[in-house]
Amino acid sequence: MSARDGILAALKANRPAGDYPLPVVPSFTPLVGDDLFEEFGERLKKMGGRIADGRTGEPLAGVRERLAEAKVIASAVPEIDGNRDLRAVRYPQEVEDVDVAVVRAVFGIAETGSVLFTEGELIVNAVAYLAQHLIVLLDPADILPNVQAAYKRPEFGRSAYAVLHTGPSATADIEGVLIHGAQGVRSLTVLLLPR
Amino acid sequence: MRVGLFVPCYVDAFEPEVGIATLELLERVGCTVEYPFDQTCCGQPMANTGCHAEAAATEALFVKNFSGFDYVVAPSGSCVHQVREHLTAIPQTDAVKKVRASTYELVEFLHDVLKIEALPWAEFPHKVAYHGNCNALRGIHHARPSEIVKPYFSKPLDLLRLVKGVELVDLARPDECCGFGGTFSVFEPAVSAKMGYDKVADQNRAGAEYVVSADSSCLMHQKGCAERLGLPLRYIHIAQVLNGATA
Amino acid sequence: MSVEDLNPRARDGVIHPEVRAGDDESERGQDGGRLQHAEAATKPIRAPQTREAQPRGAKIRGDRPIDQAEAAERFLAAPLHQAAHDERLWDLRKKRDASAHGIPEWEELRELASAIKAHTLTHLDQYLEQFEAAAKANGVQVHWAADGADHNRIVLEILRSRGAKTLVKSKSMLTEECGFRHHMAANGIEIIETDLGERIQQLDNEEPSHIVAPAVHKTRMDVAEVFAKTLGTDPDNDDAHYLAESQRETTRPYILKADAGMTGCNFAIAETGTVVTCTNEGNADLSGNVPPLQIHSIGIEKIIPKVEHLGVFIRLLSRSALGSPITQYTSHFRGPRKGTEMHMVLVDNGRSARLGLEEFWTSLKCIRCGACMNTCPVYRRSGGLSYGATYSGPIGLIIDPTFNKRKYSTLPFSSTMNGSCTNVCPVKINIHEQIFAWRKVLVEEHHIPALKQGMMKAAGAVLSRPAAYRAAIGAADSALKVLPRFAVYNPLNTWGKKREMPDAPRQTFHAWYKQNRMQKPAKDAAPKDTGQ
Numbered sequence: 010m011s012a013r014d015g016i017l018a019a020l021k022a023n024r025p026a027g028d029y030p031l032p033v034v035p036s037f038t039p040l041v042g043d044d045l046f047e048e049f050g051e052r053l054k055k056m057g058g059r060i061a062d063g064r065t066g067e068p069l070a071g072v073r074e075r076l077a078e079a080k081v082i083a084s085a086v087p088e089i090d091g092n093r094d095l096r097a098v099r100y101p102q103e104v105e106d107v108d109v110a111v112v113r114a115v116f117g118i119a120e121t122g123s124v125l126f127t128e129g130e131l132i133v134n135a136v137a138y139l140a141q142h143l144i145v146l147l148d149p150a151d152i153l154p155n156v157q158a159a160y161k162r163p164e165f166g167r168s169a170y171a172v173l174h175t176g177p178s179a180t181a182d183i184e185g186v187l188i189h190g191a192q193g194v195r196s197l198t199v200l201l202l203p204r
Numbered sequence: 205m206r207v208g209l210f211v212p213c214y215v216d217a218f219e220p221e222v223g224i225a226t227l228e229l230l231e232r233v234g235c236t237v238e239y240p241f242d243q244t245c246c247g248q249p250m251a252n253t254g255c256h257a258e259a260a261a262t263e264a265l266f267v268k269n270f271s272g273f274d275y276v277v278a279p280s281g282s283c284v285h286q287v288r289e290h291l292t293a294i295p296q297t298d299a300v301k302k303v304r305a306s307t308y309e310l311v312e313f314l315h316d317v318l319k320i321e322a323l324p325w326a327e328f329p330h331k332v333a334y335h336g337n338c339n340a341l342r343g344i345h346h347a348r349p350s351e352i353v354k355p356y357f358s359k360p361l362d363l364l365r366l367v368k369g370v371e372l373v374d375l376a377r378p379d380e381c382c383g384f385g386g387t388f389s390v391f392e393p394a395v396s397a398k399m400g401y402d403k404v405a406d407q408n409r410a411g412a413e414y415v416v417s418a419d420s421s422c423l424m425h426q427k428g429c430a431e432r433l434g435l436p437l438r439y440i441h442i443a444q445v446l447n448g449a450t451a
Numbered sequence: 452m453s454v455e456d457l458n459p460r461a462r463d464g465v466i467h468p469e470v471r472a473g474d475d476e477s478e479r480g481q482d483g484g485r486l487q488h489a490e491a492a493t494k495p496i497r498a499p500q501t502r503e504a505q506p507r508g509a510k511i512r513g514d515r516p517i518d519q520a521e522a523a524e525r526f527l528a529a530p531l532h533q534a535a536h537d538e539r540l541w542d543l544r545k546k547r548d549a550s551a552h553g554i555p556e557w558e559e560l561r562e563l564a565s566a567i568k569a570h571t572l573t574h575l576d577q578y579l580e581q582f583e584a585a586a587k588a589n590g591v592q593v594h595w596a597a598d599g600a601d602h603n604r605i606v607l608e609i610l611r612s613r614g615a616k617t618l619v620k621s622k623s624m625l626t627e628e629c630g631f632r633h634h635m636a637a638n639g640i641e642i643i644e645t646d647l648g649e650r651i652q653q654l655d656n657e658e659p660s661h662i663v664a665p666a667v668h669k670t671r672m673d674v675a676e677v678f679a680k681t682l683g684t685d686p687d688n689d690d691a692h693y694l695a696e697s698q699r700e701t702t703r704p705y706i707l708k709a710d711a712g713m714t715g716c717n718f719a720i721a722e723t724g725t726v727v728t729c730t731n732e733g734n735a736d737l738s739g740n741v742p743p744l745q746i747h748s749i750g751i752e753k754i755i756p757k758v759e760h761l762g763v764f765i766r767l768l769s770r771s772a773l774g775s776p777i778t779q780y781t782s783h784f785r786g787p788r789k790g791t792e793m794h795m796v797l798v799d800n801g802r803s804a805r806l807g808l809e810e811f812w813t814s815l816k817c818i819r820c821g822a823c824m825n826t827c828p829v830y831r832r833s834g835g836l837s838y839g840a841t842y843s844g845p846i847g848l849i850i851d852p853t854f855n856k857r858k859y860s861t862l863p864f865s866s867t868m869n870g871s872c873t874n875v876c877p878v879k880i881n882i883h884e885q886i887f888a889w890r891k892v893l894v895e896e897h898h899i900p901a902l903k904q905g906m907m908k909a910a911g912a913v914l915s916r917p918a919a920y921r922a923a924i925g926a927a928d929s930a931l932k933v934l935p936r937f938a939v940y941n942p943l944n945t946w947g948k949k950r951e952m953p954d955a956p957r958q959t960f961h962a963w964y965k966q967n968r969m970q971k972p973a974k975d976a977a978p979k980d981t982g983q
Contacts, residue, residue, distance in 0.1 A: 010595040011595065012595040012596055012601055012799075013595035015597055015802055016579075016595055016597060016751065016797070016799045017489065017576045017579065017580070018805035019799070019804065019806075019807075020575045020576040020579070020751075020803045021576050022807070023575055023803055023804065023806040023807030023810065023812075024573055024574075024576075024806065025806065025807075025812050026570070026809075027724055029566070029569040029570045029571070029572075029573045029574075030570060031567065031570040031571075031756060032562075032563055032566040032567060032570070032596060033565075034563055034759060034760065034762065034763055039946065040553070040554065045770065046752070049527050052776070054481050054482060055480065055486070055488060056482050056488045056775070056777075057478060057480060057488055057489075057779075058481075059481045060942060062483065067933075069803045076737065081484075084505055088623075089897030099679035100743075101740060101741045102707045102708075102741065105703070105707055108911075112515075113786070118780075120776065120778040123777060123781070127786070134736070134740040134788065135736075135740040135741045137736070138733045138736050138737045138740065138741075139737070139741070139787075154775070155761075156761075156762055156765055156766050157759075157766070158762075159762070160758050160761045160762040160765075161757050161759060161762075162758075165723065165758045165761075165783055165872060166722070166723050166758060167787060167971070168783070168786065169589070169784075169785050169786035169787065169945075170739075170740070170782075170783065170784060170786075170788070171782075171783040172736060172780060172781065172782045172783065173777070173780070173781040173782075174779065175776075175777050175778070175779050175780070175781075176488065177634050177780055178731070178732050178733040178779060178780075179478075179488065179489040179491075179614035179648045179731045179732065180475075180489065180490075180648075180695060180731060180732050180777050181489055181490040181491040181492065181670050182490070182646075182647040182651065182664060182665070182666055182695075182696055183478075183540050183651075183666070183669075183672065183674050183691040183695060184492075184496060184498065184535065184539070184648070184671050184691060185490065185491055185495075185496050185542065185669075186476050186477055186478040186491070186492075186691035186692070187476050187486055187487065187488070187489060187491035187492075188477045188478065188691060188692055188695045188696075189735070190696075190699065190731070191647055191732035192647075192699060192702065192703075192732045192733050192734040193701065193732065193733025193734070193736065193737065193780070194546070194733070194735055
């Protein structure tokens with residue numbers, strides 16, 4: 010018998026007695042106020058992310074400094090120009106020298122301050138981790154109230170890769186000292202900018 | 205109301221005044237209390253060690269002693285937890301089930317069954333840290349444990365608030381196990397004692413003069429730890445405080 | 452909202468003041484406030500600078516029963532390590548409380564998670580087939596492994612047939628179970644752990660001591676020592692930022708050159724064939740997105756039916772583990788990147804057999820959050836390595852015996868059965884009741900020491916016979932000699948080594964009652980009158 014058949018047979022034979030129906034998950038009331046952008050920003054900041062509002066004044070003011078300091082910018086959005094063309098990348102290793110990557114989020118989640126990307130937004134998945142810093146454009150209309158609402162979205166069922174980022178890469182494996190940039194990006198800044 | 209008094213073996217042996225206070229308190233609040241003379245133990249030491257066969261005869265004796273009462277009351281959360289949840293080494297006859305369902309720990313009996321609202325004789329003018337025995341707290345639901353997201357309640361603290369002069373102090377880790385754990389205290393002495401040391405240090409830092417609990421076994425362990433560390437803490441069972449002990 | 456606001460009787464503060472750090476190196480946020488997301492401590496906790504050798508774990512002697520108590524005693528003999536460990540994990544428990552108390556439907560979420568898992572486990576064959584079909588349709592190559600050796604053989608075959616010699620991986624308890632790293636090293640494959648804590652443990656040639664924080668038992672000085680030896684860092688520099696950065700800089704080249712990447716799996720979704728990982732470092736995403744060959748090792752119990760169920764589990768996982776609302780990265784791997792290969796290995800390794808254990812099958816619900824370890828007062832004072840097993844702490848006590856009943860026969864006794872583990876478990880596994888049930892099984896199958904069982908037999912014989920019981924404790928003048936030994940069932944007097952003995956009272960309650968309440972004292976008759 011193959012391992013597969015053996016495992017399936019054992020699971021059938023060892024099935025516990027009793028009826029265990031799949032429960033219906035109710036829609037819980039979101040634990041956020043009406044101003045989803047405000048809620049999103051506050052929670053993102055608690056998770057180590059930064060928030061900039063590009064809706065008023067000069068849209069890119071909040072990320073100007075970060076961009077100015079960068080030698081290599083890989084942009085996957087039309088709003089910000091980069092100097093590394095992600096569509097020309099053949100191997101993910103090629104983006105290891107990127108200082109700042111710029112990506113648009115599919116949506117944000119107010120409950121946690123998270124943003125979602127799929128391979129469609131990232132173009133090169135690895136750039137969101139190998140870059141030193143990440144700038145994320147988010148349309149305020151794309152902020153969902155909670156995690157539960159996010160998992161009703163179709164992206165999870167059709168993308169080869171979908172990822173929620175909530176702030177930057179972090180670790181506190183040494184004595185609980187919080188450190189950003191454990192392996193992935195050292196900072197994550199969400200710039201609120203309508204599509 | 206016929207109440208059978210169960211005095212657990214270690215209370216009988218080490219803390220007879222806890223048994224006396226329980227008896228007197230129950231009588232004070234109007235119960236007719238009987239003490240079945242052949243009682244020994246609930247079987248917990250054996251059952252908790254996995255030795256159910258070895259516990260069976262003791263469990264049978266418990267049921268024999270306590271059949272026929274409206275309520276069985278004991279000043280010990282862990283023994284009551286054993287009777288209610290784990291007295292299963294003998295066949296579960298109607299008599300066994302009846303005894304198991306009628307067995308109450310003193311605090312919950314006073315709080316839930318008798319619904320005591322005043323203890324005019326009780327006065328305990330001291331700073332008190334309350335120790336919630338784990339079986340009482342999480343096994344028979346004396347209070348809402350800190351882990352659980354439900355409205356806060358505490359039956360023992362409700363009762364202590366009826367005692368004049370009690371000043372409750374707050375622990376850094378109010379629900380942390382003190383490390384007694386029955387035979388754990390013997391088979392894992394190093395960890396058991398360290399848990400006890402941390403517990404009594406917490407009580408001491410909180411400024412407690414007395415530690416009050418509904419379980420003598422935890423108190424015995426903590427007292428031993430506090431004395432070893434030279435901390436000026438005193439330990440007393442809640443039955444004694446509710447019965448009017450002043451020190 | 453802090454936990455003190457929620458628990459009216461909780462006093463703020465640490466119980467080991469000596470580990471309270473004077474300075475604070477944790478990251479600060481955009482508004483300047485101290486951040487405490489991920490597994491960060493809420494207040495600076497720092498083992499004092501005094502050098503203290505790191506205590507090592509349980510001695511492993513083949514299948515002989517692990518002596519957890521002995522290893523725990525050595526851990527306690529390193530008080531600086533122990534205090535930092537205890538305070539740090541208690542802090543995570545408090546963070547968990549504060550986070551959970553912020554969700555009104557918390558207990559309902561636990562119920563739902565538990566019920567979804569119960570349903571899935573009792574229909575696991577169907578959901579696995581559904582998962583396999585979906586994964587295949589996504590272009591994934593699916594493999595089945597009956598046990599750890601099978602898993603290692605399959606992965607080695609995948610690597611060899613593609614000429615892969617280096618593999619970067621993220622943390623996976625399953626691969627620890629399989630002894631994956633050791634097996635690959637013996638077969639000439641270079642394995643690099645990319646989680647900081649796991650990397651520390653790999654470099655120190657030590658197993659992870661905690662499911663979520665593998666090096667939580669180590670102080671910064673220990674890490675500095677390990678890194679100085681293995682990565683060439685400055686042995687006198689134990690700054691946590693310096694150490695973490697050194698690890699980042701030395702690991703990155705491996706990530707870039709690796710032939711293959713591997714991740715574990717937090718959740719596997721049957722309807723879509725997706726593997727979900729939850730990390731704070733983003734290292735699973737590096738392992739999955741940089742090398743041209745990616746492998747996901749999946750314990751078969753990780754299946755959940757639908758994507759929407761993540762809306763329950765993701766809300767519970769990080770809050771239970773760390774008190775953080777979500778991990779920094781929640782990654783959903785469904786299909787290969789263009790031009791690369793993606794493999795999924797479904798591993799049984801004892802799980803299907805465990806499903807058949809009536810009292811213990813619900814332990815398969817475990818989502819590996821580590822909350823039971825953080826709250827366990829025994830674990831916090833013993834260190835995870837004292838259990839000598841892949842899984843330590845409360846969940847380990849009930850899982851480990853299913854891997855090796857003799858070797859782990861002692862573990863279910865390393866608990867006070869206080870029940871806190873059960874209360875924090877996000878999938879409501881009745882952990883402490885299973886510990887109780889395991890003790891019964893182990894006794895019935897003669898896996899406890901004869902001495903211990905003999906003592907229980909003697910205790911049972913005395914306690915079931917009133918006359919014998921009275922004879923043992925009745926004589927007041929011999930109480931001091933007899934009572935402690937009787938009451939703690941202890942021929943070795945371990946009680947008195949660490950604690951003062953209780954005073955022997957003048958008389959037992961029984962004797963008092965006879966003297967004060969019985970009008971006609973009679974040895975064996977029940978009292979007729981209980982009045983004064």
